[in-house]
Amino acid sequence: NAGVTQTPKFQVLKTGQSMTLQCAQDMNHNSMYWYRQDPGMGLRLIYYSASEGTTDKGEVPNGYNVSRLNKREFSLRLESAAPSQTSVYFCASSKTDPGSNIQYFGAGTRLSVL
Amino acid sequence: GQSLEQPSEVTAVEGAIVQINCTYQTSGFYGLSWYQQHDGGAPTFLSYNALDGLEETGRFSSFLSRSDSYGYLLLQELQMKDSASYFCAVEDDRDDKIIFGKGTRLHILP
Secondary structure (H helix, E strand, C coil): CCEEEEECEEEEECCCCEEEEEEECCCCCCCCEEEEEECCEEEEEEEECCCCCCCEECCCCCEEEEECCCCCEEEEEEECCCHHHHHEEEEEEEEHHHHHCCCEEECCCEEEEE | CCCCCCCCCCEECCCCCEEEEEEEEEECEEEEEEEEEEECCCEEEEEEEECEEEEEEECCEEEEEEEEEEEEEEECCCHHHHCCCEEEEEEECCCCCCEEEECCEEEEEE
């Protein structure tokens, strides 16, 4: 029972390079989320997808794009990485069940942009 | 605007009781949840309150007062493994997302 799986676990990029962070869940959840976590800043929502085929911006979407490929997979793309995007990225999923939005997180991707 | 306030750090002694407070100001509200995160790990769900009152789960309890926009997490019989960061989070009733506080780092002394 894998839950939420993120790849890669670690990545180092040079400024201007692009990459895609992958996320997959096997819990048949409708909703998926991408967060970034910086020291002292808590978890900030980048994008989320309430259902297959829909995506919406969160608090800090600039510099990122997302794709909800199917119900299981939700990817995050950095088109031109910047040092300000050095962070830990977490993917999460939840049922679309108002009144009990319990989120299940992947192990995270630690990204450094030089 | 939307904001959640919680202390940045709390220190307590092993075996004692500690309370982590959270006040929130959000446009929409379904409920308040709490997550635990150990260093280097992912956040994990601890508890959820939709109604006023106390919810108990083992050594952990969580309280909500909707009229005061306030909640707390109570940890009893503290163990060294409880050293972690704790986040409160509000479920927004306008859409399908939750808003996290900045987290409280809990230090436990032997």
